[in-house]
Amino acid sequence: MKTAAQTVLPGKTRPQDVVLSVRNLAVDIRTYRGTVRAVNGVGFEARAGETLALLGESGCGKSMTAKALAGIMDPVCDLAGGEIVLNGTDLAALTPKERLKFAGPELGIVFQDALTALNPVYTVGTQLGEAFRIHQGLSAREAKVQAIELMKRVGIPEPQSRVNSYPHQFSGGMRQRILIAMAVALNPRLLIADEPTTALDVTVQAQIMQLLRKLREEGQMAVVLITHDLAVVAEEADSVAVMYAGNVVESGPVSEVFSDPRHPYTKGLLESVPVHVERGAHLQSIAGSPPELHDIPSGCVYQSRCPLVQDICRAERPRLLPVNGSAANNHSETLPSRPGRATACHFSEELNNA
Amino acid sequence: MPEPLLQIDGLCKTFHVAKSASGNTRLKALDGISLTVGRGETLGLVGESGCGKSTLARTLMMLETPDEGTVTFEGTNPFGLRGKELLSWRRRVQMVFQDPFASLNARMSAGDIVSEPWATHRSLYPSPRERQARVGELLQMVGLRPSDARKSPQEFSGGQRQRIGIARALALNPDVIILDEPVSALDLSVQAQVLNLLNDIQQELGVSYIFISHDLTVVRHVADRVAVMYLGRIIETGNTEEVFDHPRHPYTAALMSASPKLDVTGATRDRIVLKGELPSPLDPPSGCRFRTRCWKAQDICADVAPEPRVTAGEDGALHLAECHFPLETIKGLTAATTTAG
Numbered sequence: 001m002k003t004a005a006q007t008v009l010p011g012k013t014r015p016q017d018v019v020l021s022v023r024n025l026a027v028d029i030r031t032y033r034g035t036v037r038a039v040n041g042v043g044f045e046a047r048a049g050e051t052l053a054l055l056g057e058s059g060c061g062k063s064m065t066a067k068a069l070a071g072i073m074d075p076v077c078d079l080a081g082g083e084i085v086l087n088g089t090d091l092a093a094l095t096p097k098e099r100l101k102f103a104g105p106e107l108g109i110v111f112q113d114a115l116t117a118l119n120p121v122y123t124v125g126t127q128l129g130e131a132f133r134i135h136q137g138l139s140a141r142e143a144k145v146q147a148i149e150l151m152k153r154v155g156i157p158e159p160q161s162r163v164n165s166y167p168h169q170f171s172g173g174m175r176q177r178i179l180i181a182m183a184v185a186l187n188p189r190l191l192i193a194d195e196p197t198t199a200l201d202v203t204v205q206a207q208i209m210q211l212l213r214k215l216r217e218e219g220q221m222a223v224v225l226i227t228h229d230l231a232v233v234a235e236e237a238d239s240v241a242v243m244y245a246g247n248v249v250e251s252g253p254v255s256e257v258f259s260d261p262r263h264p265y266t267k268g269l270l271e272s273v274p275v276h277v278e279r280g281a282h283l284q285s286i287a288g289s290p291p292e293l294h295d296i297p298s299g300c301v302y303q304s305r306c307p308l309v310q311d312i313c314r315a316e317r318p319r320l321l322p323v324n325g326s327a328a329n330n331h332s333e334t335l336p337s338r339p340g341r342a343t344a345c346h347f348s349e350e351l352n353n354a
Numbered sequence: 355m356p357e358p359l360l361q362i363d364g365l366c367k368t369f370h371v372a373k374s375a376s377g378n379t380r381l382k383a384l385d386g387i388s389l390t391v392g393r394g395e396t397l398g399l400v401g402e403s404g405c406g407k408s409t410l411a412r413t414l415m416m417l418e419t420p421d422e423g424t425v426t427f428e429g430t431n432p433f434g435l436r437g438k439e440l441l442s443w444r445r446r447v448q449m450v451f452q453d454p455f456a457s458l459n460a461r462m463s464a465g466d467i468v469s470e471p472w473a474t475h476r477s478l479y480p481s482p483r484e485r486q487a488r489v490g491e492l493l494q495m496v497g498l499r500p501s502d503a504r505k506s507p508q509e510f511s512g513g514q515r516q517r518i519g520i521a522r523a524l525a526l527n528p529d530v531i532i533l534d535e536p537v538s539a540l541d542l543s544v545q546a547q548v549l550n551l552l553n554d555i556q557q558e559l560g561v562s563y564i565f566i567s568h569d570l571t572v573v574r575h576v577a578d579r580v581a582v583m584y585l586g587r588i589i590e591t592g593n594t595e596e597v598f599d600h601p602r603h604p605y606t607a608a609l610m611s612a613s614p615k616l617d618v619t620g621a622t623r624d625r626i627v628l629k630g631e632l633p634s635p636l637d638p639p640s641g642c643r644f645r646t647r648c649w650k651a652q653d654i655c656a657d658v659a660p661e662p663r664v665t666a667g668e669d670g671a672l673h674l675a676e677c678h679f680p681l682e683t684i685k686g687l688t689a690a691t692t693t694a695g
Contacts, residue, residue, distance in 0.1 A: 057541035058512075171631050201402035202568065203628045206612035210627055228542065231571070231614035258616075272546035273616050274575035279594065280553055283575070285546035289511045 019189050019222035020046040020069070025082035025092075027061070027068050029293070036293040037080065038064045040246040043320070044239075045340070046190065046222035053233040053254070054226045055269075056243035059290060062226045065243075066194045069224070070109045071099045087189055104131045108183030112195040114175035118167040124151075124178050125163035131185040146185075154181040154211060173204035180211060187219050194226045209236055230273055234258055239340060242266050245291055245301040248320055252341030262323050262343040262351055264306050300346070308347045320344040359562055360391040360414075360530060365423035367409055371636070378636050383409040385586040385638075387423070391530065394556065396563040398577025398594065400570065400609070404632055405583040407566050411532050414564070415449055445475050448523040452535035454515035458507040464518050465489045465503030471525045478526065492521040495558075497551055513544035517551065524555070532564045537572060549576060570613045574598050582606045585635055585643040592673030602665050602675035605644045642678065650679045 027039035039061040046052040054062040067073045069084055071091065084091040086106055091099055111117040119127060128150050129143030138146065144163060151159035154177040167175055176196060183191055193212065197205040213236070216223050225237055233240050233254060240258075241251040242265065250263035261267040271284035288305045297303055300313040323341045345351070365387040368380050383406045391397050401407050412418045414425065416432060424431055432443045451457035458467055468489050472479050479485045490500030496517040507515055516536060523531050536552070537545040549572065556563060567573050573580060574594060581591040582603065590603040601607040611626040628647045633639055639646045645655040655678055662674040 057543065173631050201632070202570070202612045203402060203608060204631055205614075206625065206627050209614075229614065230542065231616040234616050235614045269542055270616075272542050274546070274549065274571055275616055277575070279575055282553070283546040283550050285550060286543035287547075289513065289544065 017048050018045045019048050019087060020224065021083070021085040022065075022069070023083045023085070025065065025068060025084065026080040027064050027073065028078045028080045029064075030076045030078070031294075033294055037296075038077070038246050038293055039068065041082070042241075042243070042246070042248050043082075044241040044248065044251060046224050047238075048189065048222050049216060049220045050238040051216065051223040051225050051236055053237035053240040054224060054243060055228070055230070055233050055240050057228055057290065059245075059293070060243040061246040062228075062243050063194055066109070066192050066224065066226050069192055070107060071096065071103070072109075104135050104188065105186045106188050107190045107192070108185070108188040109192040110176075110180050110183045110194065110196045112198050114172065114179045114199075115167060117179055118175060120167055123164050123166055124170070127167075128163075128178065128182055128185065131182065135186055150181040150185055151178075153184075154178070154215075155207075156181075172200055173207060176200060176204075176208050177211065180208070180215070184215050184219065184221070187221075189221060190224065191216070191221045192224045192226070195228070196225075197232070198227075198229075212236075230258075230269060242269075245296055246293070247301050247344065249302065249345070250343045251320070252323070256341060260352075262341075262348040263302075263345045264308055264347075264351060265302050267351060268305075300344075302345075308345075308350065310346070312346050316346075318344045318346045323348065358390040359393040359428060360389075361424075361426040362387055362389040362414075363424045363426070364388055365410070365413065365425065366421045367413055367418055368421055381636050382586050382638070383635065384413065384420070387586075387588055389581055389588065389591070391562050391564060392578075393529070394560040394562055395578045396556065396565055396576050398573035398580040399564060399566045399583065400568070400573055400580060401583030402568065402609075402632055404585075404635060406586040406635075407583055408534065410583075411449070411534055411564070411566060414530075414532060415447060416444065441475065445478075445526040446529045447532065448526060448528040448530070449532040449534065450516070450519050450523045450536050453539050454512050454519055455507075455539075457519055458515055460507055462506070463503060464493070464498070464505050464507065464510070467507070467518055468492055468503070468521045468525055471522065475526055488525075492524055493518075495524065495555065496521045497547075511544070512540055513547055516540060516548055520548075520551065520555070524559075524561075527559075528561060530562045530564065532566070534566045535568070536565070538567065538569060545572070552576065570598075570610060571616075582609065585633065585638050587643060587676065588674075589644065589677070590673075590675045593671045596671065596673050600673075600681075602663075602673065602680035603644075603677045604648050604650055604679075604681065606675075607681055608647075642676070644677075652679070654678055 023043045025039055025042040026037060028035050029038050042065055044052060054065060056062045068079060079092055082092060086102065091102065125144050125147045128147035132138040132143040132146045148159045148163050151163060156162055156174055156177055170178065197208050200208060227233060237254050239252060240254045241248045242263065244265050250257060250266045257266060258270060261270055268286040272286060274283055277283065286305050291297060291304060299315055299317055303309050303313045320342045323343055365384050367384040368382050370379055371381050387410060399407055409418060413420055419433065425433065435443055469485050472485060479488050489503050493500055493502055498514060498517055537548050540548060555561065565573065565576055577594045579592065580594050580597045581588045584605050590597060590606045597606060598610060601610055608626040608628045630647050633646055641657050642655040642660050645651040660676045660678045662676050663680060665673050665675060665680060
C-alpha cells in the first residue's frame with residue numbers, strides 16, 4: 001500500500017499528477033454481532049485524466065471505500081484509519097464540516113441508482129443549481145442558467161424546458177446524465193462513479209460511458225470507477241485495484257493485470273467469463289463463496305477458495321507487494337511497467353504454472 | 355434444428371393502460387412474435403428493458419392470455435385446455451426467476467420450497483417417503499446436500515438460493531424451463547458455477563431452455579439459437595454464431611457493439627453508439643420500429659414495416675432479420691462501424 005504511493009514517477013512517462021492517494025484505509029461496521037472490518041488497509045491512487053477501477057464482487061468493500069472517500073458513510077460505519085489525500089489535503093483528518101467544502105469543487109460522486117439519488121419533490125433544475133448556490137453564492141435565477149448549461153454539457157435534449165421537470169419525468173439514462181451533471185457541476189478534480197451504468201441497458205450504458213470519458217478528458221478529472229464488471233474495466237479503466245473481502249489483492253495497469261494476473265482470485269475471475277471458450281463448454285469457476293465479514297480467516301483472505309493454498313497462506317496474510325517484472329512475458333522488457341503493479345499472494349510467481 | 359417442441363406463431367398481447375402523453379391507452383407489448391423452440395435446445399432471448407421479453411415469458415407460462423396468435427406445444431394449444439389437461443400441461447413449462455432473494459419464501463425450508471409444486475401436482479410423487487427421497491435427489495442434482503432441505507433460504511448464499519430455484523423448477527420434470535435472467539443477480543465467480551450447472555442438467559435431462567438475458571456474453575455461451583427483441587417484435591433470429599458474428603439487423607449490430615468486451619489487447623475498437631433511447635412502446639414509430647435510432651434509415655423505413663427477410667446463414671440455417679437494408683457484410687461488425695448519428 002505504501003509501496004504503491006512511493007513508486008509514482010512524476011512527470012516521467014506520464015505527466016498525469018496523482019490527484020488522489022489512498023493509504024491504509026480501514027472502515028469498521030458496527031453490527032449486532034460485533035464490529036467487523038469491511039475495508040482493511042486499502043491503498044491506491046488515481047491520476048488526472050485517468051480512470052482507476054475498483055473491481056470486486058458484492059460485499060468486497062468497494063462501495064464502502066467509495067463512501068469513505070466521499071465522507072458519506074452510514075452512521076454505523078467508522079473510519080478506522082488511513083489517509084485519503086486529495087490534492088495535498090488529507091480528507092480523513094478533517095472534520096465533517098470541513099469536508100463539506102470539498103464536496104463539489106474537489107470531489108463529485110455518481111451513484112448507481114439515479115432515481116433514489118435524486119430528490120423526487122424538487123425539479124432537476126433546482127437540484128442541479130444547488131451546487132452553484134451553495135459554493136458560489138449564486139441566486140436562484142443565476143443557478144438555473146448554470147443548470148441549463150450543465151444539462152447541455154451532459155447531452156440532455158431541450159434543456160430550456162426540461163430544467164423545470166421532475167426526476168420521474170426522465171428516462172433512466174437521462175436521470176443518470178443528470179446525476180453526472182450534478183457531480184461535475186463545479187469541475188471537481190476527482191469523480192467517483194459507483195456502478196454508474198449497472199442499472200442501465202447496454203445501448204444506454206455505452207452512451208453514459210462515452211459521456212464520462214468526454215467529461216474526464218475535458219476536465220482532466222481523475223475518475224474512480226467502482227464496478228463488478230470485468231469488461232467495463234477492460235474498456236474504460238487505465239489501472240485497476242482488485243478487491244476481495246475488504247482487501248486489495250492485486251493492482252496495476254489494466255492491460256497488465258488482465259493479461260498476466262498475479263493473484264489467483266484475479267485469475268479465477270478472468271477465467272469465469274465465458275469468452276474464448278467453446279459454446280456450452282464447462283466454465284472455470286471459483287469454488288465456494290467469499291468469507292463472511294464476521295469470520296475472515298487470519299491468514300490470506302482468499303485461502304478457502306484458492307487452488308494454490310499452502311500452510312503459509314493459513315498462517316500469514318500476504319502483503320500487497322510490487323510484482324518484480326513480468327517474468328513470464330518477454331514484452332515486459334520493451335514495455336516499461338507502469339508504477340503500482342502489485343499483488344498480495346505468497347505464490348504469485350507460481351501462479352502461471354498452476 | 356432439433357424437432358420443434360414449442361411453436362409460437364404471431365403472438366400479440368396488448369395491455370390497456372392509463373392515458374399516455376399521446377392519449378394512446380393501448381400498449382402493444384407483443385406484436386406478432388413467432389418462434390420455435392426445439393427439444394433439448396437453448397433459445398437465447400435478448401433485448402433491452404421494455405422490449406417485451408418478460409411479457410413473452412409470462413404468456414408462455416400462461417400467466418397472460420394472448421390477444422392473437424397461437425402457441426403450439428407438441429401439437430396442442432395450451433390456451434384451449436381446461437381442468438386436468440391444463441394441469442398436466444402446466445407441469446411441463448416451468449420458470450426460474452431472476453432474483454434468488456425475492457423468489458424464495460423466507461418462511462419455508464428449502465425442502466418445502468422444492469416440494470411445493472407437488473401440492474398441486476399430487477399424482478407425481480404421492481407418498482411422503484417418495485417426496486422426501488426426490489427432494490434429496492433434486493438438491494443433489496443442483497449441487498446441494500440432501501440435508502440442506504431443512505435449512506431456510508436465509509442460510510444460503512445467492513448462488514445456492516438460485517440452485518434451490520432451479521431445483522424447484524425441476525421438481526415437476528418439465529420439458530421447457532424459462533430462465534428469466536437466471537444469473538444476472540449473481541457474482542461473476544458464482545455465475546460460472548450456475549451456468550455450468552444449467553448446462554449439466556440440460557445434458558442429463560434433455561430439457562429445453564428459453565434463456566432470457568441482457569448479458570450477451572452469457573447468451574453467446576449458452577444459447578443454440580438467439581432471438582433479438584425490440585419493442586415487442588423479434589427483429590432478428592438465427593443460430594447463435596451466425597447472429598453474433600454476422601448480425602444483419604442494425605439494432606443487433608449496435609447491441610453487440612455496445613456491450614463491453616473483455617479484450618485485454620487494449621485495441622480500441624470502433625463502436626456503434628446509438629443515439630437516443632428506446633421509444634415508448636405506447637407510441638412506437640411507424641414503419642420500422644428501430645428507424646428513429648437507425649443510421650441506415652431511409653424514407654421507406656417510416657412508411658413500410660419491414661417483413662422478416664431470410665438471409666441464408668453461412669451454415670445454411672435459417673437467419674431472419676426484419677430490415678429493409680440488412681447489413682450485407684460478411685465480417686458483420688467491422689463493416690458497420692459508421693458511428694450512428
